[in-house]
Amino acid sequence: MKLDLYYSPGACSLVPHAILQSAEIPCNLKLVSLRNHEQNSPEFKQLNPNGQVPVLVINSSDVLTQVVAITLFLDHHFPNAQIFPNDIWKKAKLVELLVWFNNTCHPTFTRYYRPEKFVDGDAQKTDLKAKARQDYQQLIVQIENKVQINQANGQVFFHPYKPGPVDFYALTLTRWATMAKIPTTEFPVLWEYVRQVATAPGCYQALEKEGILDSFK
Ligand SMILES: N[C@@H](CCC(=O)N[C@@H](CS)C(=O)NCC(=O)O)C(=O)O
Numbered sequence: 001m002k003l004d005l006y007y008s009p010g011a012c013s014l015v016p017h018a019i020l021q022s023a024e025i026p027c028n029l030k031l032v033s034l035r036n037h038e039q040n041s042p043e044f045k046q047l048n049p050n051g052q053v054p055v056l057v058i059n060s061s062d063v064l065t066q067v068v069a070i071t072l073f074l075d076h077h078f079p080n081a082q083i084f085p086n087d088i089w090k091k092a093k094l095v096e097l098l099v100w101f102n103n104t105c106h107p108t109f110t111r112y113y114r115p116e117k118f119v120d121g122d123a124q125k126t127d128l129k130a131k132a133r134q135d136y137q138q139l140i141v142q143i144e145n146k147v148q149i150n151q152a153n154g155q156v157f158f159h160p161y162k163p164g165p166v167d168f169y170a171l172t173l174t175r176w177a178t179m180a181k182i183p184t185t186e187f188p189v190l191w192e193y194v195r196q197v198a199t200a201p202g203c204y205q206a207l208e209k210e211g212i213l214d215s216f217k
Pocket residue numbers: 011012013034039051052053054065066067068102
């Protein structure tokens with residue numbers, strides 16, 4: 001199966017990228033620089049009319065978007081990679097968390113990072129950014145609480161044995177917290193955990209290829 005992953009450094013496309021690297025699934029990386037607004041180019045919009053990464057193109061023809069959909073697709077096609085545990089309850093609970101990251105935490109950060117997508121006017125943007133930052137701070141606390149619960153149960157990562165999609169999304173969201181200038185001292189347990197995820201085989205390579213390893217030093 002030929003796979004092309006359209007990604008931008010540090011974006012949520014890091015989740016499928018880290019999955020692919022961790023499972024040693026060969027794929028071609030296609031850079032879409034959000035910084036240079038390449039997601040809005042007519043060529044990219046033909047691929048994904050939403051103008052967003054990630055996009056996974058399968059065998060140069062089938063186009064799949066959305067982190068959760070791509071994750072489930074890879075899990076199905078590469079069962080030996082153990083992207084999710086086989087146990088359906090454990091898998092469903094991980095998907096539950098993945099979806100919450102995607103539909104709640106992620107859009108909250110988007111309101112901070114890209115306020116112009118939601119409101120016009122400088123004053124409105126400033127207000128929205130401030131509120132979104134506050135909300136994001138609370139969500140980060142919730143994520144840290146979940147990590148603490150895992151640790152109390154003797155589990156290092158959200159996924160059993162080794163970091164998986166939920167851990168890669170947690171790492172991405174935590175890195176965004178630092179971009180929102182929320183000091184890591186406010187979430188020391190989460191930060192330590194994320195640094196462990198960052199050094200795991202596969203995730204490390206994905207961060208290195210995206211040029212963002214320094215974020216976790
Ligand atoms: N729900 C979507 C979210 C995708 C998304 O927000 N991607 C961001 C990067 S993290 C993006 O490409 N933003 C560019 C833009 O919206 O202009 C998914 O799971 O793929």
